[in-house]
Amino acid sequence: xxxxxxxxxxxxxxxxxxxxxxxxxxxxxxxxxxxxxxxxxxxxxxxxxxxxxxxxxxxxxxxxxxxxxxxxxxxxxxxxxxxxxxxxxxxxxxxxxxxxxxxxxxxxxxxxxxxxxxxxxxxxxxxxxxxxxxxxxxxxxxxxxxxxxxxxxxxxxxxxxxxxxxxxxxxxxxxxxxxxxxxxxxxxxxxxxxxxxxxxxxxxxxxxxxxxxx
Numbered sequence: 001x002x003x004x005x006x007x008x009x010x011x012x013x014x015x016x017x018x019x020x021x022x023x024x025x026x027x028x029x030x031x032x033x034x035x036x037x038x039x040x041x042x043x044x045x046x047x048x049x050x051x052x053x054x055x056x057x058x059x060x061x062x063x064x065x066x067x068x069x070x071x072x073x074x075x076x077x078x079x080x081x082x083x084x085x086x087x088x089x090x091x092x093x094x095x096x097x098x099x100x101x102x103x104x105x106x107x108x109x110x111x112x113x114x115x116x117x118x119x120x121x122x123x124x125x126x127x128x129x130x131x132x133x134x135x136x137x138x139x140x141x142x143x144x145x146x147x148x149x150x151x152x153x154x155x156x157x158x159x160x161x162x163x164x165x166x167x168x169x170x171x172x173x174x175x176x177x178x179x180x181x182x183x184x185x186x187x188x189x190x191x192x193x194x195x196x197x198x199x200x201x202x203x204x205x206x207x208x209x210x211x212x213x214x
Contacts, residue, residue, distance in 0.1 A: 007036070007075050007076050007081050008035075008036040008075060009036065009075065009080075009081065009083060010034075010035065010036045010037040010038070010073045010074055010075040010081065010082065010083050011033075011034075011035045011036065011037075011073075011083055012031050012032065012033055012034050012035075012037070012071075012073060012083070012085050013031075013032045013033025014031070014032050014033065014085060014087070015029070015030075015031055015069065015070075015071045015085040015086060015087040016029070016030045016031065016032060016087055017029050017030070017069060017087045017088075017089040019089040019090040019091060020089075020090040020091070020092055020161055020166075021061065021089075021090075021091055021092070021166075022091070022092050022093070022094045022095075022160060022161075022166035023061060023062050023063055023091055023092065023093050023094045024060055024061070024062075024094055025060075025061065026057050026058065026059050026060070026061065027057060027058040027061040027065055027089055027091060028055070028056075028057050029042060029044075029048065029055070029056040029057060029058070029069055029071070029087070029089075030054065030055050030056075031054050031071060031073075031085070034054065034073070036075045037054075037073045037074070037075060038074060038075050038076055039052065039073065039074045040052055040053060040054055040056075040071055040072070040073055040074075041071065041072045041074075042056045042069060042070070042071050043069070043070050043071075043072075044058075044065075044067060044068065044069035044070065044089075045064065045065060045066070045067040045068075045069075046058055046061075046062075046064055046065045048069075056071075061091045062091065063091050063092070063093055064091075065089065065091045066089065066090060066091050067088070067089065068086050068087070068088050068089075069086065069087050069088075069089060070084060070085070070086050071084070071085050071086075071087075072084050073085070092121070092160050092161050092166060093120075093121040093160065094121065094160065094166065094168065095119070095120065095121045095122045095123070095158045095159055095160040095166065095167065095168045096118075096119070096120045096121065096122075096158075096168055097116050097117065097118055097119045097120070097122065097156075097158055097168065097170050098117050098118025098119075099116070099117050099118065099170060099172070100114070100115075100116055100154065100155070100156045100170030100171055100172040101114070101115045101116065101117060101172055102114050102115070102154060102172045102173075102174040104174040104175045105174075105175035106146060106174075106175075108146060108147050108148055109145055109146070109147075110145075110146065111142050111143065111144050111145070111146065112142060112143040112146040112150055112174055113140070113141075113142050114127060114129075114133070114140070114141040114142060114143075114154055114156070114172065114174075115139065115140050115141075116139050116156055116158070116170060119139070119158065121160045122139075122158045122159070122160060123159060123160050123161060124137065124158065124159045125137055125138060125139055125141075125156055125157070125158055125159075126156070126157045126159075127141045127154060127155070127156050128154070128155050128157075129143075129150075129152060129153065129154035129155065129174075130149060130150060130151070130152040130153075130154075131143055131146070131147075131149055131150045133154075141156075150174060151174060151175055152173065152174065153171050153172070153173050154171065154172050154173075154174060155169060155170070155171050156169070156170050156171075156172075157169055158170070
């Protein structure tokens with residue numbers, strides 16, 4: 001006589017991953033609906049941490065981690081007791097920028113312009129600051145007819161898609177000066193009156209040129 005063992009086939013509902021993610025974050029690999037599974041072996045385009053577990057990962061993933069990951073599940077060592085499942089992962093490059101900029105100092109009543117420089121892998125922008133911003137989801141934004149309330153720090157958040165970690169930040173500090181004047185005045189018998197007044201667009205204090213009359 002001989003005693004035979006027939007093990008049930010292992011199966012999964014699916015293999016999964018946490019993508020899309022951005023470079024520098026962890027790509028998590030997992031499974032759902034495991035049945036009659038006693039072991040796992042993960043493989044893919046890069047080295048995998050915990051590759052013999054149901055939950056594996058690629059820490060600090062680079063764009064080289066893009067691609068198809070395969071998990072082979074088994075139920076013991078019997079012939080035919082394996083099944084294979086795949087999942088396709090996307091790792092986007094992280095967005096970067098050299099700087100966020102503004103054209104201040106400006107004088108009140110003029111337009112404060114906001115911009116960025118040195119962008120890479122950027123698909124979207126969101127500007128925020130102390131006052132309402134026009135075109136706040138563009139690389140070039142502005143504050144028309146700015147008042148001194150527009151003084152302060154403006155932040156632009158850039159992104160590359162919607163994956164985890166796909167954001168970066170830049171800040172720019174603006175100065176909006178009140179309107180300054182150069183005045184030509186006259187003094188007659190102790191009474192001072194303004195002859196001319198000219199607005200200037202610098203941050204100097206008002207200057208008075210006094211012309212005495214005899």
